Amino acid sequence: MLDHITFGITSFARSTAFYDKALAPLGVKRLFDVPPEHTGGISVTGYGDTRPWFWIAEQDATTGKLHIALQAKSRADVDAFYAAAMAAGGRDNGGPGVRPHYHPDYYGAFVLDPDGHNIEAVCHTAAG
Template sequence: MLSHVTLGTSDIERAKGFYDAVLAVLDLACQFDEREHGWLGYAAGPESVPQFWIGRPIDGQAPSVGNGVTVAFVAPSRAVVDTFHHAALAAGARDEGAPGLRPHYHADYYGAYIRDLDGHKICCVCHAPA
């Protein structure tokens, strides 16, 4: 359904260190390193979609965080959600919701929420039963 998601950053080098560490938990890696142009693209492989991009805003303005915007990565297990959350906090993220069930979404929704180094809300979720 999606081709890609892009979030803005004020510091591409800092964002690379953060997302290299955090997305590795989900077997996602930087497939497109265009730091000289202010962009990084993460995916499962160079031809994989969807892709997750981080970059300096094209309009030259400061990046901003959207109210009500959350980017959610799917995890194959609840243990991976836990590992994602721990890795994100260790890399400097702010906690926005510890790993756990959120039955108000559905009975098996197990997610964790963080704010990345630029303040974007990121979720990691497993939809599978325990």
């Protein structure tokens, strides 16, 4: 199942002004800005209803940068995804681990596919 998607935009101010208004009738609002120290200094924000699932990131949108996160049922599934993707020729973009800057139980792993797209598996449940 798709957990969230991120795509690049060229103007953060212009795009947030657009999406703030365009998504409001659907009950979707801006919920989370990623701290710049976790993004390499680019502006990133997430929209959603109860949690962010539609993300935009200020970067060169013409390069086709795309991020898709797939929902995993367990942390072990995230680990297995990462191992399988690496064995299949993926490139590391952030090994399995907790990302507390998103929320305390956010456990994800990131790989770049053969075309450089950032593919993630994420589990939102506490370790147990």
